[in-house]
Amino acid sequence: xxxxxxxxxxxxxxxxxxxxxxxxxxxxxxxxxxxxxxxxxxxxxxxxxxxxxxxxxxxxxxxxxxxxxxxxxxxxxxxxxxxxxxxxxxxxxxxxxxxxxxxxxxxxxxxxxxxxxxxxxxxxxxxxxxxxxxxxxxxxxxxxxxxxxxxxxxxxxxxxxxxxxxxxxxxxxxxxxxxxxxxxxxxxxxxxxxxxxxxxxxxxxxxxxxxxxxxxxxxxxxxxxxxxxxxxxxxxxxxxxxxxxxxxxxxxxxxxxxxxxxxxxxxxxxxxxxxxxxxxxxxxxxxxxxxxxxxxxxxxxxxxxxxxxxxxxxxxxxxxxxxxxxxxxxxxxxxxxxxxxxxxxxxxxxxxxxxxxxxxxxxxxxxxxxxxxxxxxxxxxxxxxxxxxxxxxxxxxxxxxxxxxxxxxxxxxxxxxx
Amino acid sequence: xxxxxxxxxxxxxxxxxxxxxxxxxxxxxxxxxxxxxxxxxxxxxxxxxxxxxxxxxxxxxxx
Numbered sequence: 001x002x003x004x005x006x007x008x009x010x011x012x013x014x015x016x017x018x019x020x021x022x023x024x025x026x027x028x029x030x031x032x033x034x035x036x037x038x039x040x041x042x043x044x045x046x047x048x049x050x051x052x053x054x055x056x057x058x059x060x061x062x063x064x065x066x067x068x069x070x071x072x073x074x075x076x077x078x079x080x081x082x083x084x085x086x087x088x089x090x091x092x093x094x095x096x097x098x099x100x101x102x103x104x105x106x107x108x109x110x111x112x113x114x115x116x117x118x119x120x121x122x123x124x125x126x127x128x129x130x131x132x133x134x135x136x137x138x139x140x141x142x143x144x145x146x147x148x149x150x151x152x153x154x155x156x157x158x159x160x161x162x163x164x165x166x167x168x169x170x171x172x173x174x175x176x177x178x179x180x181x182x183x184x185x186x187x188x189x190x191x192x193x194x195x196x197x198x199x200x201x202x203x204x205x206x207x208x209x210x211x212x213x214x215x216x217x218x219x220x221x222x223x224x225x226x227x228x229x230x231x232x233x234x235x236x237x238x239x240x241x242x243x244x245x246x247x248x249x250x251x252x253x254x255x256x257x258x259x260x261x262x263x264x265x266x267x268x269x270x271x272x273x274x275x276x277x278x279x280x281x282x283x284x285x286x287x288x289x290x291x292x293x294x295x296x297x298x299x300x301x302x303x304x305x306x307x308x309x310x311x312x313x314x315x316x317x318x319x320x321x322x323x324x325x326x327x328x329x330x331x332x333x334x335x336x337x338x339x340x341x342x343x344x345x346x347x348x349x350x351x352x353x354x355x356x357x358x359x360x361x362x363x364x365x366x367x368x369x370x371x372x373x374x375x376x377x378x379x380x381x382x383x384x385x386x387x388x389x390x391x392x393x394x395x396x397x398x399x400x401x402x403x404x405x406x407x408x409x410x411x412x413x414x415x416x417x418x
Numbered sequence: 419x420x421x422x423x424x425x426x427x428x429x430x431x432x433x434x435x436x437x438x439x440x441x442x443x444x445x446x447x448x449x450x451x452x453x454x455x456x457x458x459x460x461x462x463x464x465x466x467x468x469x470x471x472x473x474x475x476x477x478x479x480x481x
Contacts, residue, residue, distance in 0.1 A: 064474075109447040114432060278436055343433075343473040350474075353429040358448055 012307040015042035017052055019084075019293065019316075019392035020182055028391075029333060032321035041307045047085045050295070050314040051307075054321035056328040056345070058305055062296065062317055063349040068304075069296035069315060071352060072097050078312035082294040085182070089197075092233075092240035098351055104229070104237060107222035109355055111159050111215045117358045124155055124362065126414070128370045133409040136374060143380070144400035147371075148253035149175075149246075152363055156245030159359075160238070161214020162203060170196065174246045179388035179396060197235070200242075204234045241356070249360045251290040251396035253367055258400065259284070259335060260368075261380040266337060271372040280337040281364045286344035287335050289320040292395055294348065319345045320395075375404040419457040420480040421465045423450045427476035437471055438464035450476070 015035065018024065024031075032054050035042055040055040053059050062069045073081025073095035080086035081095040093104035110116065131150050135141035153167040162170075173196040204220050208231065211217040219241070220234040229237070260267040270276055298313040309315070322345045324332040329342075347354035354360070371378065379402070386399040421441060423434075430448030434441070441461055443451040457465045457479075469477040 060473075105447075113446045114435075114444045114448055115446070282433075340467070341470045343471065345473065347431065350429060353431065355447070357430075358432060 012041045012043050012051060012309075013039040015039055015044050015052065017042060017044040018046050020390050025387065025391045025395070028320065029324060032318065032324060033326075036321065036325055036327075041305050048314065050084050050316050051309060052316045052318065054318050054325075056322040056325035059317045059319070059322045059345060060349050062304070062315065063345070063352075066097055066351060068299055068302055070097050070299050071095055071101065071294075071296060078314075079297045080295075080314065082296070084295045084314055084316055087177075089239070090236050091243065092237035094240055094352055095236075100224075102351060103224045104233075105355060107219050107224065107229075108237065108241060111218065112356050112359050114358045116159075117362050120155070120159070120359075121362060121366065123158070124151070124366050125370070127151060127154055128366050129410050129414070132370055132374055133411045136407045136409055139406040140401070140403045142399055143257050143378075143402040144250070144254050144385070144397045147367060148250040148257070148397070148400070151253070151367055152249035152360075153246050155359065155363060156242060159245070160216040160219070160241065161212070162216065166199075170242060171246055171250075174243050175250075175388075175396065175398070177243065178247050178394040179398065180390060182390065197239075200235050200238050201231065204231055204238060208234070244354065244356045245359070247394050247396060248290040248354075249356075249363050251394050252284060252288060252360065252364055254397040254400050255288040255290070255395065256284045256364065256368065257371070257378070257402070258380050258382065258385065258397075259287075261378055261402070262382070263335070266335065267372070267376070270337060270368070271376050274369070274372075276337045277365050277369070279339060279342065281361050282342045282344060283335055283337055283339045284364070285346035286323045286329070286339070286342055288395060289323050289344075289346050290394060290396070291346070291348070291354075292320040292391060293318040294352075319348065374407050374410075378402050378404040419462050419465060420455055421452055421457050421468075422455070422478040422480070423452055424476045424478055425449070427474045428472075429474050429476075431473050433471040433473065434468035434477055437468040441465055442468065 035054045040058055042052045044050055044052055053062060070079055071082055071094065072079040073090045081090065093101045096104060128151055131147055135146060149171045153171045154164050157164050157167055203216060207217040207220045211221050270280055293316050296315045296317065298309045298311055298315060301311045302309050326332050347357045380400055384401045385397055388396045428449045432444050432448040434450050435444050438461055441454055441464060443453050445451055465479055469479055
């Protein structure tokens with residue numbers, strides 16, 4: 001092991017880093033670039049104090065080392081899970097360590113597997129067409145609420161077998177949780193008044209007592225090490241699936257729509273050559289990093305990159321910084337639709353890698369195939385769009401008004417063909 | 419050329435199957451299953467690209 005050098009290249013240096021600062025969204029790229037060069041293992045005193053990692057290789061190493069860097073969330077201990085500041089409630093198996101996290105994940109993964117997603121594609125395509133039908137003749141819509149919120153929400157609720165007509169209520173709850181994280185993590189009134197937690201509990205109990213042929217029944221009745229999990233634990237796992245399903249994909253969709261509206265040459269290239277869709281999706285994942293960062297807790301005192309870290313130290317892994325690290329990505333601040341290789345960390349790395357990644361990619365592809373086919377000249381006035389109050393957890397948008405040349409509905413044609 | 423997947427490292431990013439569906443299938447969590455351990459000459463380039471594409475460095479190639 002090399003000794004820490006004096007100066008700035010190694011050693012845990014103090015940083016004034018606040019991912020919730022009002023000007024953070026516009027400055028984040030510049031801040032991360034500077035930290036990567038001068039202070040890759042930094043210590044911020046905010047939110048109880050935490051160490052921030054910004055280099056691609058360092059984050060990859062920490063994410064793969066579950067023994068040193070724990071994801072556990074136990075509110076009675078210094079192990080406070082994957083967000084800084086911690087949420088009041090636990091987010092299921094993403095806030096456990098192996099082997100528990102792996103065992104719990106097994107109850108969910110089959111619902112989101114590549115094969116399961118392939119089986120859902122036809123239904124998802126109709127869902128996208130129906131959503132676009134609602135506004136295609138008007139020449140305007142709000143892309144955030146009518147497409148980016150709706151498609152992932154309805155798809156996720158379908159996977160679970162939950163009532164589809166309530167999708168807007170679920171979206172509002174989870175968007176709020178991540179879009180103003182400081183408030184949602186501190187406001188007890190917010191947590192206590194929330195009927196959505198009660199609703200999740202009711203659905204979980206119902207599936208436990210009256211299992212049926214749906215994803216939630218499968219989730220709550222799959223034994224973990226031979227035993228059924230508690231109702232409370234099952235609700236936590238459900239909230240994780242909903243959070244991942246509803247919020248992160250919406251952020252990927254809105255950010256892509258805005259980028260393509262502002263970069264019509266790239267949009268035209270994608271429209272004309274659909275073989276670019278797969279690499280383009282990965283590039284937008286890299287460029288926007290819908291989940292900006294996740295936290296860990298150091299289990300025992302250790303030395304990482306020559307820097308001593310105390311036991312119980314909170315550590316923030318910035319996927320957003322890693323995904324713009326010039327040592328890993330050539331020209332990192334430019335979108336290259338055909339970028340290769342593109343080993344981005346947008347879905348995380350290691351055993352906690354996003355379980356819904358296959359579904360998210362399919363949703364992105366089906367939405368933009370339809371958009372490019374049906375309203376390829378959309379434009380968005382950035383000044384009219386409303387971003388999340390903070391992007392520290394998830395860089396989404398509440399509203400994104402869009403205009404385009406009106407088109408025709410496809411639903412009646414589809415029904416006639418049947 | 420032979421191709422293997424290090425099951426300890428693979429986390430189901432599914433990026434290898436994008437490079438070659440002839441070489442890689444995906445299990446229930448998206449983890450890679452090698453379909454042809456001995457890589458036919460026409461798939462050698464795809465095997466090398468899959469190794470490069472993998473964010474977990476889970477693909478091992480032997481000449």
